[in-house]
Amino acid sequence: MTLTVEPLVGSTRVVVLAPDGRVVRDQAAEFHRFGISIVLRQDILAALTEVVHDPTAMLVVSADIPCQELRDVLDVAVATCGSSVLLGLTATTDTGAVGAALRAGVRSTVDLPLTAERLARTFRALPAKAASTGPIMIGNLTVDAARHRIDWAGAPVEASPREFAVMLQLAQNHPHMVALDELAAGYQGSSVDPYASVRVVINHLRSRIAQVTGARGTAIIETVRGVGYRLAG
Structure with a gap:
């Protein structure tokens, strides 16, 4: 069996906040093929400036950020981003970090490193914002x-x-x-x-x-x- 996914309709801009570029695997051309434009930022202020200037842009925050700082970053990111904030999971991400992210208002998670197909599938599976957040x-x-x-x-x-x-x-x-x-x-x-x-x-x-x-x-x-x-x- 082979995983396949159709390109997203229109263009989706994604800002990735991470310590380094290793969180993105595919080249820009592959993301473009799926209707995704990737912007990588290592500084929180630079990432937030990107989403402020483009309220339709989605923000992916790598869980590699130190735990206490990650909680603060997610709180600010959710309050600032006009679209969706996702938590990028690594092999060492613990359950507590994911729970804190969901409580902060993060809409979903995505495994790192990012590929175009993985990101497109994650976007298609995002729960509706109007959906109940209750148990x-x-x-x-x-x-x-x-x-x-x-x-x-x-x-x-x-x-x-x-x-x-x-x-x-x-x-x-x-x-x-x-x-x-x-x-x-x-x-x-x-x-x-x-x-x-x-x-x-x-x-x-x-x-x-x-x-x-x-x-x-x-x-x-x-x-x-x-x-x-x-x-x-």
Whole structure:
């Protein structure tokens, strides 16, 4: 299977705030092919100036910024940016940083380094701004984006940032299925097999749920054979 995505309609300008240019993998021409214009800035004031001058520009903030400074940067970024702010995830990003970002008003996350296809898929999957930010409750399951928390009948279910992102995507689409291609989009451009990575995440989530519920995780996260996954209930 091959991940494919159509170019975005119109032109989307993206300002990336990061310590260095290694957070962007593709060349400018590849981003342009997907309807994306990339501007890389290492200074917060320079990045904010970009989004002030262009209120339609999206802002990606790398989680490589030191933790305390990152919280301050995200607060200012969300208050300043007229469009969407995303948190760029690295291999060392912890759950606490993602939870703080969501509470600050960040609309989504995207894995770094950035590729044109990964970024385009992330933009297409962004939740509507008008959508409720409250917890999603499906039977005994609660997925709370603001607190970055999964509960089963009040008991917390531990999850890594990637596992939480997958569970949130499943909850937001319940009772419908989420295609494997959509779940795998976050791994596009990385060195790992995106489909195998999704299956590993699903297996981890099922194991974590089973530890809390005592039931088989497959009874909570159902497989639509060869197509995708959905939450039961």
